[in-house]
Amino acid sequence: MTTTATRLSPPDRPDSRARRDPARALSHPVDQAFWLLRLAFTAAPILFGLDKFAHVLVNWDKYLAPEFTDLFHTQAHTLMYAVGAIEIVAGLAVAIRPRFGAYLVAAWLAGIIVNLLMLGDFYDVALRDFGLLLAALALARLAVAVPARPRT
Numbered sequence: 001m002t003t004t005a006t007r008l009s010p011p012d013r014p015d016s017r018a019r020r021d022p023a024r025a026l027s028h029p030v031d032q033a034f035w036l037l038r039l040a041f042t043a044a045p046i047l048f049g050l051d052k053f054a055h056v057l058v059n060w061d062k063y064l065a066p067e068f069t070d071l072f073h074t075q076a077h078t079l080m081y082a083v084g085a086i087e088i089v090a091g092l093a094v095a096i097r098p099r100f101g102a103y104l105v106a107a108w109l110a111g112i113i114v115n116l117l118m119l120g121d122f123y124d125v126a127l128r129d130f131g132l133l134l135a136a137l138a139l140a141r142l143a144v145a146v147p148a149r150p151r152t
Contacts, residue, residue: 034146037139038098041105045091052084063125065118094139102140109133 026032051057060083061076069076090108093101109129116126 030142030145034098034139034142037102037135037142038094041098041102041136041139042091042095045087045094045105045108047091049084049087049089049091052080052087063116063119063122065115067118068115098139098143102136102143106133106136106140109136 026035048057052060060080064076064079064083066076068079072079086108090101090105093104095101109132113126113129113133116122116129
């Protein structure tokens, strides 16, 4: 008895023809997942980063571990301006270069988790941010599967 191996095309890999036809490109679940995560990880960091300057959603200063204010010899509010700027840059990086930007957002979320654990409070927020970190890593992997559009 002999067995013959047949090579099947993976069902989760987008068809190369879909790359040439923009109307079909978003019909594949991989493309849909990529764009959902890309839009989310572009908008959320930019909006939260802007809110570090305005404090409309929450007083962000209470989420900063005092060790960081001691380390940088400054007030929490001043550090939140730097945090906001970094978040805006991370969101823009996802918009422009998702393969790099997604890893940047994941690293930033890891830092936020460490900060929240240092506070000894807000474990629910740390757990939520861990889920976001995993989603950012998923975006980075999807960015490899969804080729960038050629520049014209």
